[in-house]
Amino acid sequence: MTQTVAVLGTGKIGEALLSGMIRAGWRPADLLVTTRRSERAQELHTRYGVESVGNAEAAKAADILILAVKPQDMGKLLDELAPHVSADRLVISAAAGITTTFIEERFTAGTPVVRVMPNTPVLVDEGMSVISAGSHATGAHLTTTEEIFGGVGKTLRVPESQQDAATALSGSGPAYFYFLVEAMTDAGILLGLPRAQAHDLIVQAAIGAAVMLRDSGEHPVKLREAVTSPAGTTISAIRELENHGVRAALIAALEAARDRSRELASGNG
Numbered sequence: 001m002t003q004t005v006a007v008l009g010t011g012k013i014g015e016a017l018l019s020g021m022i023r024a025g026w027r028p029a030d031l032l033v034t035t036r037r038s039e040r041a042q043e044l045h046t047r048y049g050v051e052s053v054g055n056a057e058a059a060k061a062a063d064i065l066i067l068a069v070k071p072q073d074m075g076k077l078l079d080e081l082a083p084h085v086s087a088d089r090l091v092i093s094a095a096a097g098i099t100t101t102f103i104e105e106r107f108t109a110g111t112p113v114v115r116v117m118p119n120t121p122v123l124v125d126e127g128m129s130v131i132s133a134g135s136h137a138t139g140a141h142l143t144t145t146e147e148i149f150g151g152v153g154k155t156l157r158v159p160e161s162q163q164d165a166a167t168a169l170s171g172s173g174p175a176y177f178y179f180l181v182e183a184m185t186d187a188g189i190l191l192g193l194p195r196a197q198a199h200d201l202i203v204q205a206a207i208g209a210a211v212m213l214r215d216s217g218e219h220p221v222k223l224r225e226a227v228t229s230p231a232g233t234t235i236s237a238i239r240e241l242e243n244h245g246v247r248a249a250l251i252a253a254l255e256a257a258r259d260r261s262r263e264l265a266s267g268n269g
Helices: 012-023 038-048 055-061 071-084 100-104 120-124 139-152 160-171 173-190 195-216 220-227 233-243 246-265
Strands: 005-008 031-034 064-067 090-093 113-117 127-133 153-157
Touching: 005 012, 005 055, 012 031, 012 038, 012 120, 012 139, 031 038, 031 055, 055 071, 064 071, 064 139, 071 100, 090 100, 090 139, 100 113, 113 139, 113 160, 120 127, 120 139, 127 139, 127 160, 139 153, 160 173, 160 246, 173 195, 195 220, 233 246
Parallel strands: 005 031, 005 064, 064 090, 090 113, 127 153
Antiparallel strands: 113 127
16 A cells, blocks of 8 residues: 555544554554544554644544544544645545535545445444545545555445435444343343343344355245244234334434434434
């Protein structure tokens, strides 16, 4: 890799990207990070061998800027970067709800911006990062973005008009599964199992089901039907899920998450 990349904001997601890039072949000498605390800067230097710089210095030195700050911090960061970002830089935003237009309007005309919505499994290299091009981003810019985020999972290109839906489905998606595992663990305890055993049973069932969904190519209905015997235990449980409106509740929850993403995009944080 010959380009210099700066990760601005090195929380969990930012550090996961940094680690993934190094494993994918990026040289630590070509990577810069920004942090709020000197202790954090030293920690990242010790762990990855990367240099920590200020935001303005990162904007001047890097060919690619990855903005991994919280959505509510983005406006202030862009104001700080704007005087130093030229149109030959690639700006990648990993902040939920922040549109490419919001960023483009603050930088030099023609600056390429790519919007990415990763999810937390990037921390274990099993993330899904949804990628959208701004007005001035080319196919080459998208390919570069895929190379960076591909080091921590899978990537998917979508039109930016679909980003709010992708945020609801994928960006927030892991939390829904954790919620279900929590509820199913409680059910296991109610049924007489120790918490640790209930947890292990459910987590392994979830891992196995996910791998089958990924590798079999079968529709989830077919996989569910393969477990559902006539007059058996599974169909009794499915009936109760339907009676309690679980399917409708999930749809409503995803709509609420999409709407919140739209609110963030409009500045109603």
